[in-house]
Amino acid sequence: xxxxxxxxRFALICNFLFVFCLVVQYTHDFIHSDSVSGIIxxxxxxxxxxxxxxxxxxxxxxFLARKPLGARPWLALLNFLFLLVQVFKHFILAS
Numbered sequence: 001x002x003x004x005x006x007x008x009r010f011a012l013i014c015n016f017l018f019v020f021c022l023v024v025q026y027t028h029d030f031i032h033s034d035s036v037s038g039i040i041x042x043x044x045x046x047x048x049x050x051x052x053x054x055x056x057x058x059x060x061x062x063f064l065a066r067k068p069l070g071a072r073p074w075l076a077l078l079n080f081l082f083l084l085v086q087v088f089k090h091f092i093l094a095s
Contacts, residue, residue: 004058004070008079011055015082017044022089049086056083 021044024031031037059076062069069076 002070004055004062007051007055007058008071008075011048011051011079011082012075014043014048014051015079015086018048018082018086019044021045049083049090052079052083052086056080 017040021041024040029037031040056079059069059071059080
């Protein structure tokens with residue numbers, strides 16, 4: 001259960017960095033450090049959809065097995081909503 005809670009929190013951090021990447025994309029790049037910018041882009045833009053998808057699949061497996069989620073319900077819901085936004089952004093708006 002601790003692993004699910006850790007992955008849920010890590011996915012939430014990546015999701016917030018995804019939103020930060022969207023803000024930077026539609027405004028100007030106000031991050032002056034290249035290393036910080038690279039970490040934010042890697043965690044937010046590249047890694048967030050994959051981590052979030054894995055966590056949501058883990059939620060689904062635990063839900064279907066009738067086990068406790070291992071994370072707070074609001075956190076699971078928020079991660080699922082972020083997954084919908086990421087799928088919309090990467091697959092629907094990209095074409």
